[in-house]
Every structure is written in C-alpha cells, then in structure tokens.
Amino acid sequence: MVRVVNVFKRFGDNEVLKGINLEVLRGKILVIIGPSGSGKSTLLRAINHLETVDDGEIWIEKVQVNLALTGRKFEKHINKIRQNLGMVFQHFNLFPHMTVMENVTMAPMLLKKTPRKDAEEAARRLLEKVDLIEKVNFYPAQLSGGQKQRVAIARALAMEPKVMLFDEVTSALDPELIGEVNKVMKKLAEEHMTMLIVTHEMRFAAEVADEVIFMADGVIVEQGPPDKLLHDPAEERTQRFLAEVFK
Amino acid sequence: MTGLDLSVLVEYFPMLLWGLMWTTILCACSIAFSLVAGVPLAVASISRNRWLRSITEFFLWIFRGTPLLLQLFLIYFGLPQIGIYLSPMVSGVLGLGIHYAVYNADVMRTGIVAVESGQHEASRSLGLSRAQTMRKVIIPQALRYVAPALGSNLIALLKESSLVSIITVPELTLAAQRAISDTFRPFEFYIAAGAIYYVVNYFLEMGLKRVEMKTALAR
Numbered sequence: 001m002v003r004v005v006n007v008f009k010r011f012g013d014n015e016v017l018k019g020i021n022l023e024v025l026r027g028k029i030l031v032i033i034g035p036s037g038s039g040k041s042t043l044l045r046a047i048n049h050l051e052t053v054d055d056g057e058i059w060i061e062k063v064q065v066n067l068a069l070t071g072r073k074f075e076k077h078i079n080k081i082r083q084n085l086g087m088v089f090q091h092f093n094l095f096p097h098m099t100v101m102e103n104v105t106m107a108p109m110l111l112k113k114t115p116r117k118d119a120e121e122a123a124r125r126l127l128e129k130v131d132l133i134e135k136v137n138f139y140p141a142q143l144s145g146g147q148k149q150r151v152a153i154a155r156a157l158a159m160e161p162k163v164m165l166f167d168e169v170t171s172a173l174d175p176e177l178i179g180e181v182n183k184v185m186k187k188l189a190e191e192h193m194t195m196l197i198v199t200h201e202m203r204f205a206a207e208v209a210d211e212v213i214f215m216a217d218g219v220i221v222e223q224g225p226p227d228k229l230l231h232d233p234a235e236e237r238t239q240r241f242l243a244e245v246f247k
Numbered sequence: 248m249t250g251l252d253l254s255v256l257v258e259y260f261p262m263l264l265w266g267l268m269w270t271t272i273l274c275a276c277s278i279a280f281s282l283v284a285g286v287p288l289a290v291a292s293i294s295r296n297r298w299l300r301s302i303t304e305f306f307l308w309i310f311r312g313t314p315l316l317l318q319l320f321l322i323y324f325g326l327p328q329i330g331i332y333l334s335p336m337v338s339g340v341l342g343l344g345i346h347y348a349v350y351n352a353d354v355m356r357t358g359i360v361a362v363e364s365g366q367h368e369a370s371r372s373l374g375l376s377r378a379q380t381m382r383k384v385i386i387p388q389a390l391r392y393v394a395p396a397l398g399s400n401l402i403a404l405l406k407e408s409s410l411v412s413i414i415t416v417p418e419l420t421l422a423a424q425r426a427i428s429d430t431f432r433p434f435e436f437y438i439a440a441g442a443i444y445y446v447v448n449y450f451l452e453m454g455l456k457r458v459e460m461k462t463a464l465a466r
Contacts, residue, residue: 075377079374082373110383155373
C-alpha cells in the first residue's frame with residue numbers, strides 16, 4: 001500500500017532522513033516513534049509530498065509520489081495522490097472561517113463534485129462516528145482541542161482516503177482530551193484503515209500498532225511488532241529512548 | 248453679502264442632492280472595482296512566478312508613487328490622445344478604482360501572508376490545488392484579517408472622490424462649486440458639502456463595522 005524506498009532528505013547541511021525503507025500493507029497500522037528531531041514527522045510529511053525528498057522513491061499502491069514531473073503536470077499528479085491520503089496534523093489546522101459541516105464537506109464538493117446533499121449526509125455519518133454530530137454548525141473556535149482534532153479526522157475521512165497519516169495528533173492536547181481522539185483512531189483501526197501514526201504515546205502505540213518503527217537521527221534503528229519493540233528492544237539506542245520515556 | 252447666511256442652501260439643496268447621488272454612484276462603482284481588482288493584484292504580487300511578481304510590483308509602485316490627480320488627468324485628458332475616449336464618470340471610476348485597488352492589494356497581501364502555513368498544508372493535503380487553496384481557504388481568511396484596514400482605504404476613497412470634480416464628473420464637490428458660482432457663497436456651500444460627506448462617511452463606517460463584526464475570525 002505504502003512503500004518508501006531508500007529515501008534521503010537534507011535541510012541545508014542537516015541530513016534528516018538517511019536512507020529510509022519501509023512498507024505498510026493494506027489494512028495495517030504502522031506506528032513511528034522516536035525522539036524529536038529524529039525525522040519521523042519529516043518522513044510522514046514526505047509521503048504526501050508536504051516535504052520533498054532528495055533521493056529515493058515513495059509509492060502509494062502502484063503510483064510513485066515523487067515523480068520527476070514539473071509545473072502543472074506535477075501539481076495534477078500530486079493533487080490526485082493526496083485525495084487518497086488523509087492527513088491529520090498536530091495543530092488541527094481546521095479552516096476557521098468555515099463551520100464544522102463546511103470543513104468536512106468542502107473538499108468532496110469541490111474535488112469530487114459530490115452534490116451538497118450527499119456530501120452533508122456523508123459528513124453527518126462521519127461526525128456521528130467521531131461523536132460530534134451535535135457540533136455541525138459550530139465554528140472551530142467554539143470547540144475544544146480534542147473536538148477540533150476529531151473534526152480534522154472527519155475532514156480527512158470525507159475524501160475516503162485509502163491511507164491515513166497522523167502526525168503527532170495528540171501532542172498539542174491537554175492530557176484529559178487525548179483519550180477521545182485515540183478512541184476515534186482505534187475505531188478506524190477496527191475498520192482496518194491503513195494508517196501511519198507518528199506519536200509519543202507508547203501505550204497507544206502498543207494497543208493499535210501492527211508494527212512499530214523506532215527512528216533516531218534520520219535512520220530506522222529498529223522495527224518490529226509492538227510487544228517485542230516496546231518491551232524487549234534489541235538495540236541499545238531503543239532501550240535508552242524507552243527508558244527515558246517510561247521513567 | 249457679509250456673514251454666514253445658510254438660507255441660500257435651501258434653494259440649491261436639490262442640486263447638492265443631485266451631486267450626492269453621483270458621488271454615491273461613483274464611489275460604489277470605484278469601491279467595487281478597487282476590491283475586486285485588489286485581490287488578483289495582491290495574489291500576483293506574491294506569485295511564485297518571478298516575472299509576474301516583478302511586473303505587478305512595478306505596476307503597484309507606479310500607482311502608489313504618483314498622485315491620484317495626475318492619474319485622473321492622464322486617463323481623462325491623456326488617453327484621448329491615443330484614441331481612447333472615456334466619459335468623465337468612467338474615467339473617474341477607473342482612476343479611483345485602480346488607485347485604491349493598489350492600496351487594497353497592499354493591505355490584502357499582508358493578510359494573505361499572515362495566514363498560517365498550516366492552513367496551506369491542510370488544504371493541499373486534502374488534494375486542493377494551489378489556486379483552489381487560495382480561493383477557498385487563504386483569501387477568505389486574509390480578507391477577514393484585514394477588513395479594518397480595507398475599511399479605512401474605502402473611507403479615504405470616498406473623501407478623495409471629490410478630486411474627480413476636476414474632470415467634470417457632476418458629483419458633490421462640483422455641484423457645490425456650481426452653486427457657488429451662481430451665488431458667490433463659497434463658505435456656506437463648502438460647509439454644506441463637507442457636512443454631507445461627513446454623513447455619508449458616517450454611514451459607510453457603520454456599514455463597515457457591521458461587516459467587520461460579522462466576519463471577525465475567532466481563533
């Protein structure tokens with residue numbers, strides 16, 4: 001479903017991704033953990049080309065994301081790919097001038113030409129799923145962080161993506177609001193959505209992941225099933241990180 | 248003939264009202280023009296295309312750096328020389344409209360730049376193109392940010408519309424001048440015209456406040 005092949009990325013002199021390889025199969029959940037600055041967010045953002053990469057290949061099913069096209073051609077290519085990739089951000093990035101309903105229906109109506117009635121019906125179902133049906137006509141500013149993030153998830157799901165990318169989606173939330181967002185992500189896991197999740201929450205990682213990757217300094221240090229990697233890591237670097245986190 | 252005698256106003260009041268009507272039409276058209284033309288100018292001035300950006304910058308710079316009166320003269324007296332004849336009214340709307348479109352573009356540009364990068368990213372990650380992102384996500388927010396500054400531009404436009412009397416648009420200031428040449432009562436009629444401008448501006452300001460309140464972005 002998602003394949004990353006030998007990807008390199010540099011910011012000036014700073015090499016943030018040094019030959020990353022990974023694969024996520026359909027319906028599987030990959031969780032990426034690691035200290036800040038390890039390149040995990042950059043990697044996730046590279047998958048839908050919010051970051052360019054300097055070398056290597058990124059594939060979504062049978063389509064390469066980082067094709068060597070230019071200008072309008074690339075723009076068309078990437079917009080099409082992005083419609084299949086839902087992304088949720090640390091800081092929600094809801095559209096503040098639109099209601100919850102408008103946030104969720106805008107993209108399908110604009111890009112898929114879904115009639116308003118159908119788009120709103122679909123949005124209601126999604127808002128039901130994230131437990132926010134009573135907030136349809138609210139503006140983002142009237143919502144709590146946890147509610148905003150659940151709207152952001154619904155907004156991404158409205159395009160019916162094949163893969164969901166979660167970039168530290170609970171890091172900006174008050175502790176008591178994290179649970180409600182995690183609950184929604186678990187629901188998606190039960191529906192066998194393919195997901196890549198960058199997170200700092202080891203307990204959540206242990207619960208949902210099929211596979212966990214530990215990244216540090218731009219490389220994948222260790223990779224494995226959550227039980228093994230989180231409780232009995234082979235690498236010293238991983239052990240140090242986990243000891244720090246669980247302290 | 249000495250002292251202030253406001254009774255002369257009564258007879259000429261319809262004339263002033265007639266002038267007010269033209270001022271209103273002139274300003275409504277110029278305001279609409281300046282807002283509508285301001286958006287593409289603002290977007291072009293921060294375009295990724297270097298040529299488009301430079302040309303726009305140059306255009307903005309020319310219109311910001313030269314007097315409105317001169318621009319009006321160029322349009323009304325200059326253009327006929329190359330075969331373009333425009334009525335006083337059209338010249339006025341064009342002159343005021345372009346001049347303030349440039350100021351509005353400046354303001355709008357700061358608004359567009361002020362929208363957080365996360366908004367671009369969220370929109371692009373849904374699959375919207377750059378242009379769609381601008382139209383649906385960035386510009387609506389930018390305009391809300393800069394609504395107060397745009398408002399002061401529009402109030403300035405209304406006041407500067409009096410300049411257009413010089414190219415014979417029969418608006419309020421020219422109406423006052425005609426009344427004066429009939430009556431030799433400059434003091435009364437300029438005060439009257441001033442009062443009318445003030446009242447119109449007051450209503451414009453009220454209207455702008457309401458728009459601002461309605462579109463204010465809670466964050």
